Amino acid sequence: MPPSSPAAPTSDTDRLAELRSRIDQIDEQMHGLLIERSNIIDALVEAKGTQNSGGTQSAGPDSPSDAPTGAAFRPLREADMMRRLVERHEGSLPMVTVEHIWREIISTFTRLQADYVVHLDGSADAIDMRDAARFYFGFALDLVTEEDPDAVVAAVAASTTDLGVIALTRAAETPWWRALGGSGPHILARLPFLLETGRPADMPALVLSPPVSEPGDPDISVYCVTWMAGKRPDNALAQAGIEILARHTSEGTDALIAVPGDVTIDAIAAILQDAGAEPGPLREVGGYAAAIDLDDSDDDDF
Numbered sequence: 001m002p003p004s005s006p007a008a009p010t011s012d013t014d015r016l017a018e019l020r021s022r023i024d025q026i027d028e029q030m031h032g033l034l035i036e037r038s039n040i041i042d043a044l045v046e047a048k049g050t051q052n053s054g055g056t057q058s059a060g061p062d063s064p065s066d067a068p069t070g071a072a073f074r075p076l077r078e079a080d081m082m083r084r085l086v087e088r089h090e091g092s093l094p095m096v097t098v099e100h101i102w103r104e105i106i107s108t109f110t111r112l113q114a115d116y117v118v119h120l121d122g123s124a125d126a127i128d129m130r131d132a133a134r135f136y137f138g139f140a141l142d143l144v145t146e147e148d149p150d151a152v153v154a155a156v157a158a159s160t161t162d163l164g165v166i167a168l169t170r171a172a173e174t175p176w177w178r179a180l181g182g183s184g185p186h187i188l189a190r191l192p193f194l195l196e197t198g199r200p201a202d203m204p205a206l207v208l209s210p211p212v213s214e215p216g217d218p219d220i221s222v223y224c225v226t227w228m229a230g231k232r233p234d235n236a237l238a239q240a241g242i243e244i245l246a247r248h249t250s251e252g253t254d255a256l257i258a259v260p261g262d263v264t265i266d267a268i269a270a271i272l273q274d275a276g277a278e279p280g281p282l283r284e285v286g287g288y289a290a291a292i293d294l295d296d297s298d299d300d301d302f
């Protein structure tokens, strides 16, 4: 028998090798771009002044800052970036996967600017809460589970750097939001940001932070308000696009409401008054970027 010679490459194996080589090139480009992005973040950290505020250590990518986390976070900028990703996206890669990759990148670069931990609401389902926190803040971050929403608020209030995540429960056990606002914690974001039926990490939650240095003008402002027990101004509020995020009723009703940015505080008070709810003073306690509903999109690629 003649010695067998190696099989000549078939056109299929050629094609496979060519595609893998193209994937390697793309991976190299992506890696190079991430390295370039991290170099830009180093310069941005200096420009933003989020470096170590006066300690002996110099802060840089290897030594996260002890500057307030609020100085590092730019939630509205993050929302703009996410909107552009949604607009540009096409093809078979699920949009929520793109969101996840970018959340990991942004969280990592935030972590280079401020050293913080995230306090989680232990009264919520532990797996759902952890999924939401990991999806939004990445896998490198320290998570601390607190007993309940009040303990999360207290932990964020006791720190200049830490964040909190509280599950949104319409009928709340306590009016935990009373301690928000002013120099206390603020609501910074609402999760999830991209809405899609069946998406992973879909537990509705609010993110708390120390006051951010440039809060900007959020699409949705969040207010605390009280009204008379037994009154249900839900429909009147809904007609103005106002959502009751959570409420707690004892002698009166304490509510946390989400209000479109163009509705004034006087207009909210008037709606409640007209509905016979006799509201107390309204206090703004934060705001967030409006979510993007992928199910509503005209684009079939989602």
Ligand SMILES: O=C(O)C(=O)C[C@]1(C(=O)O)C=C[C@@H](O)C=C1
Residues within 6 Å of the ligand: 044, 048, 072, 073, 074, 075, 077, 078, 105, 106, 107, 109, 110, 113
């Ligand atoms: O733009 C900034 O101010 C940044 O710090 C950069 C960056 C990012 O990685 O793109 C990180 C954190 C902010 O929340 C927003 C964006």
